[in-house]
Amino acid sequence: MDLHQLRERIAQIESEVAASLTKAGSGDAVRGLDNRVLGKEGSLSALITSIKEYPPDQRGQVGKLVNEAKARVKASFEARLAELRAADAQAEASAAGAFDATLPGVAAPMGAVHPVTAVQWEVERLFERLGFTLEAGPEMESEYNNFEALNIPASHPARDMQDTFWLTNGMVLRTHTSPVQHRSMKKFGPPLRVIAPGRCFRYETIDASHENTFHQIEGLLIDRDIGLPHLIALAKMLLTEVMQREVELRVRPGYFPFVEPGLEIDMNCRICGGKGCPTCKNSGWVEVLPAGMVHPNVLRAGSIDPDEWSGFAFGLGLTRLAMMKYGIRDIRVLNSGDLRATVSPVRLGGPIVWEKSA
Numbered sequence: 001m002d003l004h005q006l007r008e009r010i011a012q013i014e015s016e017v018a019a020s021l022t023k024a025g026s027g028d029a030v031r032g033l034d035n036r037v038l039g040k041e042g043s044l045s046a047l048i049t050s051i052k053e054y055p056p057d058q059r060g061q062v063g064k065l066v067n068e069a070k071a072r073v074k075a076s077f078e079a080r081l082a083e084l085r086a087a088d089a090q091a092e093a094s095a096a097g098a099f100d101a102t103l104p105g106v107a108a109p110m111g112a113v114h115p116v117t118a119v120q121w122e123v124e125r126l127f128e129r130l131g132f133t134l135e136a137g138p139e140m141e142s143e144y145n146n147f148e149a150l151n152i153p154a155s156h157p158a159r160d161m162q163d164t165f166w167l168t169n170g171m172v173l174r175t176h177t178s179p180v181q182h183r184s185m186k187k188f189g190p191p192l193r194v195i196a197p198g199r200c201f202r203y204e205t206i207d208a209s210h211e212n213t214f215h216q217i218e219g220l221l222i223d224r225d226i227g228l229p230h231l232i233a234l235a236k237m238l239l240t241e242v243m244q245r246e247v248e249l250r251v252r253p254g255y256f257p258f259v260e261p262g263l264e265i266d267m268n269c270r271i272c273g274g275k276g277c278p279t280c281k282n283s284g285w286v287e288v289l290p291a292g293m294v295h296p297n298v299l300r301a302g303s304i305d306p307d308e309w310s311g312f313a314f315g316l317g318l319t320r321l322a323m324m325k326y327g328i329r330d331i332r333v334l335n336s337g338d339l340r341a342t343v344s345p346v347r348l349g350g351p352i353v354w355e356k357s358a
């Protein structure tokens with residue numbers, strides 16, 4: 001083969017490569033072709049191995065021609081591979097539907113409000129409208145504030161009803177939010193309107209309606225000429241507003257040492273509609289609002305003259321109310337990590353919307 005024939009052979013290989021490349025529909029096909037032309041025994045590489053058949057003064061020329069051809073062919077392979085990759089990407093995009101990179105991303109879920117918190121906020125808003133002050137008390141209380149100041153001396157059998165957790169420093173985990181009654185009387189003096197939401201603790205055997213940790217809202221109103229009708233009217237309004245429907249109430253005498261007379265204000269069980277279920281202990285009624293007229297001893301302990309002032313107090317069972325409102329059968333889920341027991345912000349409605357942070 002002389003140089004002229006070599007040039008023709010190279011041109012022939014290149015045109016074959018060009019024809020095959022347009023037909024190569026995949027990266028693998030291109031790589032296969034690459035191997036047949038540029039591989040160790042490929043058609044172009046074979047031309048280099050024949051270099052020793054040329055006279056020495058032509059060998060440089062032969063090497064140059066073949067290497068230039070190799071570079072052109074290599075570039076054409078790479079161009080075709082790039083074309084194929086671009087086509088693949090486009091096909092993928094159209095298969096996935098129109099993809100618009102300028103659209104905003106999908107917002108992560110914002111979380112939700114615990115049912116007890118949702119009800120607590122609702123009750124707080126209601127009482128704020130009625131002129132009540134929001135107070136908080138400590139969860140660790142003195143024995144005096146939790147019991148003595150509320151007319152429950154050490155010898156009193158009512159202490160057994162509220163077995164609690166005693167701490168090594170002599171304090172107790174409060175068994176109710178009622179200590180805030182005493183604290184508020186000392187802090188504000190009469191007349192006063194206070195609510196105090198918070199956690200309470202009792203040494204309870206846990207079942208569907210009892211927990212060792214639960215939430216209450218304490219309410220206290222002290223003024224002149226306050227009587228039971230004020231209390232019952234407020235209870236009716238409170239429960240109707242929170243449940244967002246007409247609520248049937250049952251008022252029974254109840255005994256609590258810090259009120260006289262004492263009442264149990266119950267509402268009909270929403271879980272069973274009054275037929276009886278484990279949540280309402282098969283009675284059809286749920287105790288949500290123990291209440292009563294503040295006992296004169298409690299007023300005196302708070303430095304308030306019972307001959308001049310009277311008032312009522314209640315301990316709204318926030319946990320039970322949340323269960324009734326949202327149809328939660330078992331109190332235990334409320335302190336568990338089960339996220340199904342949360343309230344979607346959308347369901348809150350009314351004034352308590354979960355406000356989006358900007």
Ligand SMILES: [Zn+2]
Pocket residue numbers: 269270271272273274275276277278279280281282284285
């Ligand atoms: Zn029931």
